[in-house]
Amino acid sequence: MLATISAETLLEWREYYAEHGFAHQMDNWRFATATAANWNITAMSAGVKMDTPVSPSDFLPSTGDPEPPRELTDEELMDLGASAGGMRFECPDS
Template sequence: MCWRTALAFISGEQVVEWQEHFTKHGFTHHMDNWRFAVTCAANWNVTAMSAGIKLDPPISYRDFLPNQGEPEESREYNDDELMAMGESAGGMRFECPDS
């Protein structure tokens, strides 16, 4: 169903109610995550097709969503772990001569 057809079935009062709702609440970060995930999946699949790669099944937008489960337990990292993470991400260490 086209969005224009869908709009034909709601009243003007409902449109005003939705406008007020989104004025107060807007879109959540989940909606932003969904939009970016859909875009990433589409780009991935189109790039694969143009390169002649058949993905069966195609990449899903769900593959690009952040972990929706329990958040990771935060912990303190020691200096060696932090240096290894920085190095693996392509980081560069700068030291002051007097440190």
């Protein structure tokens, strides 16, 4: 790649990197790559047949607008806890 860009462009990118950096994007990519590799190796060793291997981009944060968080009802929270194997305890005084 370096053979295809000019020295001027390389210096511009060097200045940009010095000013802004790429820290969180590189960290996200590094963790996504490690997670995808782990996922694919675990699937292969477990004998899971996948049409295509999982890609690191599957583990990157979405670039779209995230859905705003909403307040869950008590019943929804109890259902989520029960589905995760939790146990419901009720106080007799409440």
